[in-house]
Amino acid sequence: MENFDVIVVGAGTGGSYASYILAKAGFNVALIEMKSRNKVFKTTGDAIGVHHIDRMVIKPPSDVFMIRYEGAELYSPDLSIKYVVLGKGFGLDMAKWARWLIGEAERAGVHVLDNHKVQGPIIENGSVTGIKVLKPNGSVEDFKAKVVIDASGVGAVVRSRLPREWWVSEPLLPEDVSNAYREVIQVDYEIERPEYIRIYLDSKIAPGGYWWLFPKSSNTMNIGLGLWGKLSEENGINPRHNYDRYLANSQYTRGRKIIHVGGGIVPTRRPLPSLVANGFLAVGDAAVTVNPVHGGGIGPALLSAELASKAVIDAFERNDVSERGLWKYNLEYLKAYGTKQAMLDVFRLMLQTLTDDQLNRGLRARLLTEDEVLEISERGSLELSFIDKLKIGLRLMKVPDVASKLRLALRYMNEIKSLYETYPTDPSALSSWYGKVVNAYREYARGLGLSLKWLSNA
Ligand SMILES: Cc1cc2nc3c(=O)[nH]c(=O)nc-3n(C[C@H](O)[C@H](O)[C@H](O)COP(=O)(O)OP(=O)(O)OC[C@H]3O[C@@H](n4cnc5c(N)ncnc54)[C@H](O)[C@@H]3O)c2cc1C
CATH class of the missing domain: 3.50.50.60 (FAD/NAD(P)-binding domain)
Known part of the structure; x- marks a missing residue:
């Protein structure tokens, strides 16, 4: 032994x-x-954000980095809207x-x-x-x-x-994971702006998730998709099938030569x-x-x-x-x-209830600006001045159905934040604290019209 x-x-x-x-x-x-x-x-x-590497107590050698990124481009389902969210990162080997x-x-x-x-x-x-x-x-x-x-x-x-x-x-339930598949491929064209990763919202290709194109050089890329495990469980949809059907022979993968294929489950x-x-x-x-x-x-x-x-x-x-x-x-x-993770989980559930049409209209109305998207992704919350609130209020009026979901999410993100800030300092108080978290999620899920298994088991 x-x-x-x-x-x-x-x-x-x-x-x-x-x-x-x-x-x-x-x-x-x-x-x-x-x-x-x-x-x-x-x-x-x-892909990894540069701040994660900066925090490490050992410095990686340069050959683990294949490419440097300057930010991410986020596309609406109809491709008419592009958000550019700045933020440095790397493509790892x-x-x-x-x-x-x-x-x-x-x-x-x-x-x-x-x-x-x-x-x-x-x-x-x-x-x-x-x-x-x-x-x-x-x-x-x-x-x-x-x-x-x-x-x-x-x-x-x-x-x-x-x-x-x-x-x-x-336990980890299907509703709390993303099922993903991706290929690393070479293409026969020059990838524009390889220093930007691309994220595409499209519920046909990646329901409840997104598909991505992360350049690895001017003619190689990591391209794939992740879809919501709840939908996979209910409808039998599979990320590999969707990849083959929508991406494998698309304009993005022209001249595709496969370097590596694989997939996995991502707990989200x-x-x-x-x-x-x-x-x-x-x-x-x-x-x-x-x-x-x-x-x-x-x-x-x-x-x-x-x-x-x-x-x-x-x-x-x-x-x-x-x-x-x-x-x-x-x-x-x-x-x-972890508190930010909990707040982002609230946001994630709201996103998963939006249709393509709602996403198109919401992004077109710029319900959230690029800076606000960055703030939510970095901090899990939005710190708004009175003027900001007024401006957002005006934008929200243009798309009331999406706005009401966004408002609900922002409200519960704050509620969850307050709860996680009172996480018990001693294990004996965990049970009553967790009861409050479950209750907050129950109300939130009801507001979104979502049925979640963990809440019925909790
Ligand atoms: C398709 C896909 C795309 C993703 N894209 C990104 C991305 O671009 N950027 C990003 O930051 N994250 C991404 N993620 C998530 C990211 O990959 C993981 O969150 C991260 O790698 C987790 O690291 P880990 O060390 O916790 O686990 P892992 O990297 O999974 O390591 C676990 C290790 O445990 C070993 N192991 C498992 N079972 C046993 C056992 N029984 N006995 C002994 N050893 C065992 C495994 O062999 C493995 O080496 C993606 C995930 C997937 C599936």
């Missing part, structure tokens, strides 16, 4: 980064990955990114155990004390640690197997009620930290890994790795990003 201070499950962005920080702090850390280390590669749109992060972790002293598949947690006396691991030789062994961090991506191999009555194990929801349990934390997709509106999760995986690692270091110093001892992670996460 192996014994460590901390076991991190999954050597993706979140897991490699957390294990690096913990090893640098002097802990005996194991990073357990089911794939072979040179094959760790996450299928994504490869995900294979090099993963190899670099794992290498840094190993150089910092992490025991990297690849080709090891985690089967689930070991729980003793109400605490996670280790994991069961299928080793490359086919045997199953117990690995023990004082703390286990689940960084295994959307499958959350440890978190999802914890007792249902633990807050951290809240409010934060879990808690990210910790006794001897346990979750980070990245395993902790559903993705931005619910645009689906960006690489940056939040880094951020949650950093905050979780700091909470672990702090808990070891106080010799208390219980749920209470690790609770600081919940508080720090909500302060740094």
Whole structure:
């Protein structure tokens, strides 16, 4: 039986980064990955905002960046309206990114155990004390640690197997995910403005989501779509089919030569009620930290890994790795990003109820300006002066049906913000706090005319 201070499950962005920080702090850390280390590669749109990279405690080498972005172009369904939202970012080479992060972790002293598949947690006396691991030789062994961090991506191999009555194990429902498919391709034309990523709203191609074209050079691109899991579940729609039908042979993919294909599930929801349990934390997709509106999760995986690692270091110093001892992670996460994530989830649900016609009219009337879209995406809220409110009020009058939904969303975003700002400092108060969150969502969903499974189960 192996014994460590901390076991991190999954050597993706979140897991490699957390294990690096913990090893640098002097802990005996194991990073357990089911794939072979040179094959760790996450299928994504490869785009990341520059602020996520700037925050990192290690600086990536330049060869992990394939292209620099200056901003995003957002298109209405009828393509008549284009918003240009400025904001710097990078297109990553995900294979090099993963190899670099794992290498840094190993150089910092992490025991990297690849080709090891985690089967689930070991729980003793109400605490996670280790994991069961299928080793490359086919045997199953117990690995023990004082703390286990689940960084295994959307499958959350440890978190999802914890007792249902633990807050951290809240299941991920189809209504809270986006199902995505994308190709990296070469085209036979020169891509205009490769320094801008493109996002297209179109409910035929990507119902409840969007399709994207992220240039990787002047003649290569990452192009794909994500659609709302609720609709996939109800109508059997599938992102791969929609890609083949609408994008594979389109004007955008002229001369298409496929470099790589793949898809995946993106968790796009409010934060879990808690990210910790006794001897346990979750980070990245395993902790559903993705931005619910645009689906960006690489940056939040880094951020949650950093905050979780700091909470672990702090808990070891106080010799208390219980749920209470690790609770600081919940508080720090909500302060740094989780509250905004919850507000964006409210906005996401409103967007998912809009028809193409409503989107066209709303964007044409510039219900929100580019600056306001940027503000919502950066802060999850809008700080409006009296004059701003007056101007928005005038714009809203032009499209009353869309305006009433937008007003409702902005109201509940504020309500959710106030609630998350009173997140309990102690686990014993979580139940009554969460009841208030559920009630707010109930009222909001009713206002939108949406039926959500988590509310009927809550
Ligand atoms: C199609 C698509 C496009 C996307 N586009 C973008 C984008 O452009 N920008 C962006 O920021 N985000 C994007 N995302 C989201 C982003 O990719 C994720 O949020 C992010 O990569 C999550 O990182 P992670 O470290 O939490 O998990 P992952 O990168 O998924 O890493 C999890 C690791 O755990 C390992 N693992 C899983 N199960 C086990 C097990 N049982 N035992 C051992 N190891 C295990 C896996 O092999 C993997 O290496 C996209 C996602 C998809 C699916």
